[in-house]
Amino acid sequence: MLYLNGEFLPASEAKVSALDRGCLFGDGVYEVVPVYSRHPFRLEEHLARLESSLATIELPNPYPRAEWARLIHQLIVMQDFDDQSVYFHVTRGSAYERDFPFPANVAPTVLINPTPLITPSAQTKASGVRAISHVDFRWLRCDIKSLNLLPAVLMREAARRVGCAETVLFRDGFLSEGAASNIFVVKDGVVFTPPKSHLILPGITYDVVIELCQNNGVPLEIRAVAEAEVRAADELWMTSSTKEVLALVELDGLPVGNGTVGPLAQRLDALYQNFKN
């Protein structure tokens, strides 16, 4: 069951207009919240980020935060699986005329769609995954969780074709993030990650991992990370709501550190697993 514009209905019956601006222009924003044993993790933070994305694109928030939370909780109960990935988006709705500026008097489209949460298996966590890199050719507002996902689609597909799970992005010689994740780098026992800016999505998992480092005495520096530092790292991890903390053990065909999941990746994943429950 999903929620679409005020109705709860099976996915097979959910229809939006062919002229929806999400479809024509990618004119909308979205969120993905992980749900463990029917408890959404960091829902308030996801709703706060949604508010910020909506405000940035000048799309009025259709619901107050409490209403979003109520709808999401209602849907979580309706599913027949416990661990869920709750996707939701708001688009600027549909107007008859295809015109770029905002249409007047158009209702937004609201979709909330929970699906089973597929996190990396214990085996994948233990072996780590491989990654490639690419120039970050996205726009300069990567802090908005926008529906314009073509770069991520192309970069994840390029990774998949060569047996990799993620594409690590570099802009002007510095690490930005993954195609759909934030990236952490470890060198000599210190964790590094780029600061929040218009060049990366302010990840909810990124914030959790930073908190876990700070609360558990793991040395952490939030600063610009040069591409050369990434390539010389002892460990690399990707973080996201669906991948949690996942080690990258190979980058562009070369081993990261000794090519196995490092001790800090294991530690942070263990802390994360403990914290999320």
Ligand code: PDD
């Ligand atoms: N993607 N950076 C980008 C570009 C992302 O798309 C994501 C998440 C993240 C990590 O954010 P968070 O920790 O809040 O999940 C960073 C989601 C999972 C997706 O598009 O499916």
